[in-house]
Amino acid sequence: SQQGEEDPQALSIQEGENATMNCSYKTSINNLQWYRQNSGRGLVHLILIRSNEREKHSGRLRVTLDTSKKSSSLLITASRAADTASYFCATRQNFVFGPGTRLSVLP
Amino acid sequence: DAGVTQSPTHLIKTRGQQVTLRCSPKSGHDTVSWYQQALGQGPQFIFQYYEEEERQRGNFPDRFSGHQFPNYSSELNVNALLLGDSALYLCASSGHPGETQYFGPGTRLLVL
Numbered sequence: 001s002q003q004g005e006e007d008p009q010a011l012s013i014q015e016g017e018n019a020t021m022n023c024s025y026k027t028s029i030n031n032l033q034w035y036r037q038n039s040g041r042g043l044v045h046l047i048l049i050r051s052n053e054r055e056k057h058s059g060r061l062r063v064t065l066d067t068s069k070k071s072s073s074l075l076i077t078a079s080r081a082a083d084t085a086s087y088f089c090a091t092r093q094n095f096v097f098g099p100g101t102r103l104s105v106l107p
Numbered sequence: 108d109a110g111v112t113q114s115p116t117h118l119i120k121t122r123g124q125q126v127t128l129r130c131s132p133k134s135g136h137d138t139v140s141w142y143q144q145a146l147g148q149g150p151q152f153i154f155q156y157y158e159e160e161e162r163q164r165g166n167f168p169d170r171f172s173g174h175q176f177p178n179y180s181s182e183l184n185v186n187a188l189l190l191g192d193s194a195l196y197l198c199a200s201s202g203h204p205g206e207t208q209y210f211g212p213g214t215r216l217l218v219l
Contacts (some may be wrong), residue, residue: 095140
């Protein structure tokens with residue numbers, strides 16, 4: 001079974017709004033990584049958060065990690081149409097990916 | 108600096124045939140991993156190669172095999188193709204096992 005599970009499966013928002021995606025995992029981790037994938041192409045690494053970190057920022061991205069709840073969230077602020085993509089979390093040295101959240105940002 | 112490249116971009120095969128997919132890692136990277144991604148699903152880890160050896164393997168049958176060459180490029184071979192092998196096959200490279208991976212654009216395989 002999947003180690004990481006993203007939630008929701010799909011999300012549709014208007015440009016300028018914030019988008020929040022969640023990831024739950026089952027076993028202990030050293031780090032958790034978030035990736036973006038545009039329409040069936042290769043994945044692009046967004047951000048890595050280590051197990052001893054609680055929050056990390058990169059531009060319009062904010063990632064949080066709660067190891068007690070075995071969950072992480074990815075927040076995209078001031079979304080743009082170009083943010084339309086699928087977003088995945090990965091654990092265990094990237095060997096295990098969740099099914100992803102499909103984000104649609106409407107102009 | 109070229110990123111990860113994969114060939115071919117698309118491929119159509121029939122059941123029972125064999126296929127070879129190729130991957131060139133990002134410059135300076137020595138570790139290559141392969142993933143299978145079915146439509147609408149997340150990538151599923153097939154195996155990882157480091158120093159020309161298979162270092163880790165996911166839950167895939169022996170029909171899936173690979174190789175890494177001295178220049179760190181890699182091949183994925185799939186024998187006795189099944190309809191269910193139709194997917195996007197992604198290659199990713201990293202500077203070392205466990206480091207951030209950089210993905211190629213993938214090879215889309217269709218088995219008829």
